Amino acid sequence: MxxxxxxLQGNEAAAQGALYAGCTFFGGYPITxxxxxxxxxxxxxxxxxxxxxxxxxxxxxxxxVIGASLTGAKVLTxxxxxxxSLKQELIGYACIAETPCVIVNVMRGGPSTGMPTGPSxxxxxxxxxxxxxxxxxxxxxxxxxxxxxxxxxxxxxxxEKYRMPVMVMPDEIVAHMRERIVFPEPGELEVVNRTxxxxxxxxxxxxxxxxxxxxxxxxxxxxxKFHVTGLNKGQDGFPTTKAAWVQAEEERQxxxxxxxxxxxxxxxxxxxxxxxxxVVAFGSTSRxxxxxxxxxxKQGIKAGLFRIxxxxxxxxxxxxxxxxKVKRIITPEMNLGMCTGEVKRCAEGKTEVVGIFRVDGxxxxxxxxxxxxxxxx
Amino acid sequence: xxxxxxxxIRPGKLPHIWCPGCGHGIVMKGMIRAIDTLxxxxxxxxxxxxxxxxxxxxxxxxxxxxxxAHGRAAAFATGVKMAKPEMNVILVGGDGDGTxxxxxxxxxxxxxxxxxxxxxxxxxxxxxxxxxxxxCTPTGAKASTTPYGNPDPxxxxxxxxxxxxxxxxxxxxxxxxxxxxxxxxxAIQHKGFSVVEILDxxxxxxxxxxxxxxxxxxMNRLKEIAVPIKAAEKMSAEQLxxxxxxxxxYKEERPHYTAEYAKVIERAQK
Numbered sequence: 095m096x097x098x099x100x101x102l103q104g105n106e107a108a109a110q111g112a113l114y115a116g117c118t119f120f121g122g123y124p125i126t127x128x129x130x131x132x133x134x135x136x137x138x139x140x141x142x143x144x145x146x147x148x149x150x151x152x153x154x155x156x157x158x159v160i161g162a163s164l165t166g167a168k169v170l171t172x173x174x175x176x177x178x179s180l181k182q183e184l185i186g187y188a189c190i191a192e193t194p195c196v197i198v199n200v201m202r203g204g205p206s207t208g209m210p211t212g213p214s215x216x217x218x219x220x221x222x223x224x225x226x227x228x229x230x231x232x233x234x235x236x237x238x239x240x241x242x243x244x245x246x247x248x249x250x251x252x253x254e255k256y257r258m259p260v261m262v263m264p265d266e267i268v269a270h271m272r273e274r275i276v277f278p279e280p281g282e283l284e285v286v287n288r289t290x291x292x293x294x295x296x297x298x299x300x301x302x303x304x305x306x307x308x309x310x311x312x313x314x315x316x317x318x319k320f321h322v323t324g325l326n327k328g329q330d331g332f333p334t335t336k337a338a339w340v341q342a343e344e345e346r347q348x349x350x351x352x353x354x355x356x357x358x359x360x361x362x363x364x365x366x367x368x369x370x371x372x373v374v375a376f377g378s379t380s381r382x383x384x385x386x387x388x389x390x391x392k393q394g395i396k397a398g399l400f401r402i403x404x405x406x407x408x409x410x411x412x413x414x415x416x417x418x419k420v421k422r423i424i425t426p427e428m429n430l431g432m433c434t435g436e437v438k439r440c441a442e443g444k445t446e447v448v449g450i451f452r453v454d455g456x457x458x459x460x461x462x463x464x465x466x467x468x469x470x471x
Numbered sequence: 472x473x474x475x476x477x478x479x480i481r482p483g484k485l486p487h488i489w490c491p492g493c494g495h496g497i498v499m500k501g502m503i504r505a506i507d508t509l510x511x512x513x514x515x516x517x518x519x520x521x522x523x524x525x526x527x528x529x530x531x532x533x534x535x536x537x538x539x540a541h542g543r544a545a546a547f548a549t550g551v552k553m554a555k556p557e558m559n560v561i562l563v564g565g566d567g568d569g570t571x572x573x574x575x576x577x578x579x580x581x582x583x584x585x586x587x588x589x590x591x592x593x594x595x596x597x598x599x600x601x602x603x604x605x606x607c608t609p610t611g612a613k614a615s616t617t618p619y620g621n622p623d624p625x626x627x628x629x630x631x632x633x634x635x636x637x638x639x640x641x642x643x644x645x646x647x648x649x650x651x652x653x654x655x656x657x658a659i660q661h662k663g664f665s666v667v668e669i670l671d672x673x674x675x676x677x678x679x680x681x682x683x684x685x686x687x688x689x690m691n692r693l694k695e696i697a698v699p700i701k702a703a704e705k706m707s708a709e710q711l712x713x714x715x716x717x718x719x720x721y722k723e724e725r726p727h728y729t730a731e732y733a734k735v736i737e738r739a740q741k
Contacts, residue, residue, distance in 0.1 A: 119554050140739035145553045145732065150579035154546035157539065157576070161519075161550025164537065165558070169550075187540050295514065314535040315555045319514050321481075321530055323538035332484065332530060 098277040104269040105172075107239045108198050108262060109134035111246030112170045114278065115285055117196070118144035119167040121158030123151055123177060127211040127266045128200040131172035152180035156197075160184060163193045164322060166288070166313030168250055172198040175217055176207060178224065185259050186225035187324045189347065192301070192311070194253040194288060198246065198262045200269040201377075201428075203455060212455030213266040215377055216429035221261050222406050228344055230351035232358060233261040233406035235376040239273035244283065245403070251286035252358060256350045257308050263405070265428060267378035267457055295319065300331040301343075307350050355407045362401040365391065369398030371467050372420040374413065374437050376402040379426050379458050386463035390471075397467050402433070410440050417441035422470045426450035426458045446470070479503045479513065481533040488527050492678075492686030494645025494671035495525050498592050501651025501669075502561070503532075508656050516559040519548040521573055524599045525565035525592040525671075542573025545580040545589065552587055556729035559659065560587040567597040567605035570626050574606075581635035584663040585728035590655065591666065592645075593628055594673040602676025613680040632666040633721045639665035640721040645672060646693035647717065657719060663727040670697070670715060 102110070109131045112120075120135035136146040145162070149155040152173055159169040173181060178199045188195050199221070203214040221233040232252050236245040246262050253260040291298050291310040300320045302309045309329075312318035325333040326340045334340065351358065365387055366372060375383040380401040390397035400416055402409060413436075417423060423445055425434040434449035441447055448470055452458050480503075489495045506516065516534045520526035522541035529536035535558070539547040544562045552560045569577050569591045580587065596614060597603040604614035606626045614621060632640045639661040641654040651669060658665035672678065672689040683689045700718035703711060 119550070121550060137739075140732075140736040143736055143740075147549065147553055147732075149546060149549070150575050153543065154549075154576050154579070157543045157546030158550035158553070160539075161537070161547035161552075162554035163550075165551055165554040167554045183540055184543065314517055314537075314551060315515060315558045317514050319533060319535055321536045321538065323530070324540050325538070 097279065100275050100277065101272055102239055102275045103130060103272050104239045104242045104264055105130035105200065106134050107243040107275055108172070108246045108264070108269070109138065110277070111243040112196065112250065113138055113142070114243070114283065115168060115247045115250035116287070117168045117170045117250065118142070119159065119162040119169045120146045120171065121149050121155045121162065121169070122171050123149055123155045123173070125152070125174045125177045127202055127269055128172040128174045128198060131198050135170065152177040153183060156181040156184035159195045160188050160191070160193050163195050164314050166316060168254065169195045170198065171195070172200070174200045174202050174211070175204045175214070178217055178220055182220070182224040186227060186229065188259040189225065189229040190324055190326070191322050192257040192347070194257055194311070195259050196246070196249045196253050196262065197259060201263055201265045203453065209455050211266060213378065213457055214428050214453070215265050215379065216432065216453065217263060218405050218429070219432050221263060228348060230258060230348050231261070231406040232256070232258065232351060233263055233404070235263050235402060235405045236268060237377050237380045237401065238268065239271060240275050242268060243275060247283050247285065251284060254286050254288045255308070256354070257311055258350065265377040291318065299329045301327060301329045303329060303346065307346050307353070351407055358404055359407055359409050360403040361409050361412055362403060364399040364401065366398035366400060366416070368396050370396040370421045371424065371471050372398050372400055372416055372422070373424045373426065373463060373467070374400045374402065374416070374433065375426050376405060376433065379428060382458050382460045383426060383463050385460035386467060389460065389464050390467045395467060395471050408436050408440070413437055413440035414442065417444040420445055423447045424450065424463065424466050424470065426463050428452050428458060474504060474507070476500060476503055479506060479533055480531055484531050487531055489524060490675045492672065492674040492689070493524070494594065494669070495528065495592055497645045497648050498590065498651060498669050498671065499528050499531065501648060502563070502590060502655055504652035505655035505659060508652065509659055511559050511659070515557070516561065517548070517551050518561050518563060519544045519551065520562065521564045521568040522599070523565040523568045523597070525563060526568055528563045542568050542571070543576060544568070545573060545576035548587055549580060549583070549585055552585055552729060553732065556586070561659070562587060562589040564591060565598070566591060566593040566595065566607035566628065570606045570628060570631065578631070578635035581632050581637035581664050581666070583728040584636060584638050584725055586662055586664070588655065588658045588665045588667065591628055591668050592671045593668055594671040594677060596673050596677040598673045598676050602680060615676070628668045629666070629720050637666045637721070638663035638723045638725050639719070641666070641719045642668045642670070642715065642717045644670040644693040644697050644717060646690045647697060650717070654719070661722070663725060
């Protein structure tokens with residue numbers, strides 16, 4: 095049987111990806127340019143007996159998905175810059191309470207209301223450093239409609255596997271563009287479900303690290319009674335101020351990601367084998383970069399593209415290796431140097447890193463990148 | 472035979488954090504008796520709170536307990552109830568948590584008429600942070616941030632809930648301990664969003680700043696200002712000056728949210 099093919103908008107693909115992953119609850123608040131995710135979910139979830147709720151504000155939307163997740167549901171919310179700022183309070187809650195949830199954040203400009211709703215890539219630091227306190231972060235930055243579908247599925251898998259919030263962050267261009275998408279058959283993409291407790295309610299502890307760095311999470315209403323809090327907690331979920339324990343627990347929560355970067359980090363290398371100039375880009379900017387690399391190659395310049403698919407955790411070792419290999423790295427991005435700073439950190443001065451920054455609401459076009467390639471080669 | 476509270480208290484989690492003379496424990500005992508009267512199963516009952524002294528209550532309860540962020544209890548609880556409508560969901564918290572930082576979530580839970588019960592312990596102050604004035608601190612009262620007297624008018628929590636669309640609103644006091652469980656029983660039985668405001672006392676951060684010499688004096692005040700609704704109906708406005716009406720203040724039958732959403736599912740699946 096031929097696969098189902100559609101001409102779909104990025105946001106619609108994100109919603110379809112969530113449904114493919116088994117999402118049964120969406121809590122949201124209207125904000126452009128992510129609203130279509132909510133619209134599709136409001137239409138589709140009740141058809142499968144799932145629940146959609148439009149909450150009174152962004153914080154409430156984040157709260158509702160955490161509450162629903164604790165009943166065992168796979169949950170999604172969607173927002174954009176100003177909403178992401180508001181959600182930070184409870185993204186931190188989801189981190190410390192180790193509650194799986196997926197946040198689609200469509201990047202528009204900022205700070206504050208900024209210039210709605212032109213494209214931007216300026217929320218990537220907010221994804222990692224937005225909420226206070228030390229915590230791990232996973233953030234995926236897809237570059238096409240097909241990939242937005244697939245990465246949303248992967249975001250659910252990572253959220254459930256590592257018991258934490260995971261962000262999918264398309265820029266506005268990727269979220270609003272329409273492209274051909276081939277729907278994967280059920281079972282074609284991996285779908286990870288939450289590990290159920292292997293002990294009965296009497297012995298169960300929600301943060302029992304004897305089961306490893308990711309303790310199994312029971313569901314409210316399934317016979318298990320347990321406590322969840324935003325305070326530093328012991329294995330039984332109750333507040334603790336025991337210094338050694340709090341330190342170890344904070345480190346464990348970071349380790350869930352740090353010890354598994356190879357499982358989480360995905361990237362694409364294009365024409366890099368003999369490259370002298372590498373463009374490091376993500377999202378829609380990587381599409382312009384690919385075009386520029388192809389043009390440069392036609393003109394005899396050995397250019398290549400390293401495309402970041404997983405922004406957090408950052409592909410540290412891959413960028414470090416790249417920096418040791420090429421003469422120049424160019425980092426085009428729709429912000430004033432967020433990715434560039436990370437690339438420089440990883441490059442450790444082994445090569446020059448040259449940024450192309452744009453925050454005027456216009457995309458970075460291939461010509462701009464090609465010009466820079468020719469300039470620095 | 473005396474009532475066995477231990478059946479509902481999480482083993483090893485007492486003593487509680489509340490100060491001597493605080494009314495929160497009286498409210499918790501009332502809530503436990505109500506849960507027992509109704510025969511709610513502990514594993515099918517979620518108790519959700521925000522931040523503050525009153526919001527520490529869930530930790531002591533041997534149920535599915537969720538201690539959320541400041542003011543967010545109603546929004547978290549809405550997610551729990553929507554995802555699992557068959558669960559009993561009880562919210563607890565203080566006046567600052569519920570009517571200031573959580574005010575938006577509170578009024579929208581009322582508006583949706585989602586079938587949950589919210590027990591709000593109103594002690595007129597932010598106790599945990601040391602006694603700053605809340606939206607429920609009376610005008611003129613002293614708090615750590617109103618050294619010259621509170622210039623703000625106070626919320627009437629019950630009126631706020633009724634105005635926002637809650638379909639069951641009741642008020643009791645920590646002094647009238649035996650009334651608390653009766654109000655909570657009726658609130659939980661009610662289909663829709665039910666609010667039970669319990670006037671409470673904070674001797675540590677409110678009483679000592681406002682010339683209450685003892686906990687007994689604070690409790691006596693609760694006794695003196697409370698007028699049962701039946702008695703109030705026969706009293707003049709003058710007689711009711713400075714009094715607070717207690718009992719079931721409002722009750723209305725209206726479609727509740729998860730039942731309405733079940734109809735959405737039905738329509739979508741047609």
